[in-house]
Amino acid sequence: MMKGPMATPNPIMCSDGRLVIDFLAENLGLPLVPPYIGRGNNVSFSEGVNFAVAGATALDQSILEEIGIYNPQTNVSLGTQFGWFKEMLPSLCKSSSECKDFLKNSLILFGEIGGNDYNYPFLDGMSIQMVKSMVPSVINTIGQIINEIIELGAETVIVPGNVPLGCLPSYLSHFIMSTNDDYYDPKTGCINWINKFAEYHNQLLQVELNHLQQLHPHATIIYADYYNALMQLYLSPQKYGFKSAIVACCGGKGPYHYGSSLQCGYPSASVCDDPSTFVSWDGIHSTEAAYKLVAQGLISGPFAIPHINELCTSPQRKNSVHWPFFGSNFEKIVSIMKF
Numbered sequence: 001m002m003k004g005p006m007a008t009p010n011p012i013m014c015s016d017g018r019l020v021i022d023f024l025a026e027n028l029g030l031p032l033v034p035p036y037i038g039r040g041n042n043v044s045f046s047e048g049v050n051f052a053v054a055g056a057t058a059l060d061q062s063i064l065e066e067i068g069i070y071n072p073q074t075n076v077s078l079g080t081q082f083g084w085f086k087e088m089l090p091s092l093c094k095s096s097s098e099c100k101d102f103l104k105n106s107l108i109l110f111g112e113i114g115g116n117d118y119n120y121p122f123l124d125g126m127s128i129q130m131v132k133s134m135v136p137s138v139i140n141t142i143g144q145i146i147n148e149i150i151e152l153g154a155e156t157v158i159v160p161g162n163v164p165l166g167c168l169p170s171y172l173s174h175f176i177m178s179t180n181d182d183y184y185d186p187k188t189g190c191i192n193w194i195n196k197f198a199e200y201h202n203q204l205l206q207v208e209l210n211h212l213q214q215l216h217p218h219a220t221i222i223y224a225d226y227y228n229a230l231m232q233l234y235l236s237p238q239k240y241g242f243k244s245a246i247v248a249c250c251g252g253k254g255p256y257h258y259g260s261s262l263q264c265g266y267p268s269a270s271v272c273d274d275p276s277t278f279v280s281w282d283g284i285h286s287t288e289a290a291y292k293l294v295a296q297g298l299i300s301g302p303f304a305i306p307h308i309n310e311l312c313t314s315p316q317r318k319n320s321v322h323w324p325f326f327g328s329n330f331e332k333i334v335s336i337m338k339f
Helices: 020-028 061-066 078-091 096-105 113-122 128-151 169-174 192-215 226-235 288-299 310-312
Strands: 105-110 156-160 220-224 245-249 279-282
Touching: 020 288, 020 310, 078 096, 078 128, 078 226, 096 220, 105 128, 113 128, 113 169, 113 192, 128 156, 128 192, 169 245, 192 226, 226 279, 226 288, 279 288, 288 310
Parallel strands: 105 156, 156 220, 245 279
Antiparallel strands: none
């Protein structure tokens, strides 16, 4: 995981620097979270573990393939990551009661997860009707695993929603249109119908989280509003120091500096001079500068209620020790860390 600015295309980098999880860790005075995949023999997960895999989906690959969706990057799903978590847990706690206490004093962040379930079919030409029909299954999968980890003992869970997909250079390049005045939001340049789809996912996710909260009144389940945390950057990029919100820093040609045949990491790809002035890093993932602002919105508000700072200072959380994070890419992860 990168820890500073980067100006060279690299096929394994999903940003130019730190991610939301890194800023959360730094805010709590903790080290950056080590990855579970590719770990060394002497790596300790007592202060954190990251199960993220670039390209991971919420739905299992077998389910996606049944409806004609193929993941070109990985066969890892949220279920796979959660399986790794359960395999690792006994190394951190020795009994069921000890593990329950361990998770009771944990903050669990799921995702953002689910975006890749939609990215692959949308960018492969599947209709909005077909992709929209997948949303309940994606939400149900996320809900099932949240429910299971709460039953294992977790009491504090943060679940991010989907980002404004219609503002991503990958979507803007794929669905480019110049003749329909209602196609783009005049304030942001984002594609309206794709953002409405992301909002639909987020609405169903919040319904599921409310249901889980009713099932587990002792737990604190927090919806992290990534959509509006990023939308403020798309609406007022100059206010936050960005010169470009919907053009990728690292990528290929075209109005959005993105193309499926020339992406960030390819030998011929080019990189902007200053990633901190861009919201998008590679057309799909954000830059360190954008992630920092998203994290601030979760830590101090208004995009997570209660704010993470409130959780850390409440009397019942003073002795909390760990966090798991589940997701796709580096930012959609499972980590356990002290705070």
